[in-house]
Amino acid sequence: MWYQKKNRVAVFSLVVLFFLQYFLYTGCTSQKSEPFVEAASVDSTIIIDLRYATPNNFTGRVLYKIPRCFLRKSVAERLARVQRKLREKGLGLKIWDGYRPLSVQKKMWAIVPDSRYVANPKHGSRHNRGAAVDVTLVDSTGMELHMPTGFDDFSPKAHRDWMGDDSLAIHNRRILEDAMTSEGFIPLSTEWWHFDAPNWKNYPIENSSIRELIRKSERK
Secondary structure, eight states, X not given: OHHHHHHHHHHHHHHHHHHHHHHHHHHHHHHHTOOEEEHHHHXXXXXXXXXXXXXXXXXOSOOOSSOOOEXXXXXXXXXHHHHHHHHTTTEEEEEEEOOOOHHHHHHHHHHOOOTTTSOOTTTOOSGGGTOEEEEEEEETTSOBOOOSSOXXXXXXXXXXXXXXXXXXXXXXXXXXXXXXXXXXXXXXXXXXXXXXOTTGGGSOOOOOOHHHHHHHHHHO
16 A cells, blocks of 8 residues: 555656646747737837937947837736836836847947946847836826936946935836836846846847848738
């Protein structure tokens, strides 16, 4: 009897292990193959202002030829839920950056090789995975709310622990952070505008151009 009981326990353990491995594998596989979608197609009320599609960024160069913002599908849906919550308060999101090809990351690193502010392309950025967004808040008219700094300000004032004498900026920063973290986004400590999807590690680094992503989306 003890032998049969031991065998039943062993078989049960193997079955549990099999299903755990199966779900872990299929979960990771589905995320790796998760498609990119255009953020505007998920929620058209989110304002898109891709700074790297203009010279108005820290490089002073146009890095994106096409000003269209893509994200992984579940990341865009998560962001749309944030937008719905903010709209109830008369506020909204403006996206400054989403998916970023690895080739663009290399150009940025060549200009600012400081991992506090620009991810080393050797390891890749969360943006290169389509799992990070740079955002700010706007009011009901689309005007940006007052924040501690502008976009791509590489100074301590842009850090989340900065508690200077600008109470309005700190208040607005907190509203944005609370709204984003309520849907699982993870804030970056050195940039008040940067948020990562909680499962960003499960997505591979990509180097597809925006034009390539548009073509793929049009074929579906």
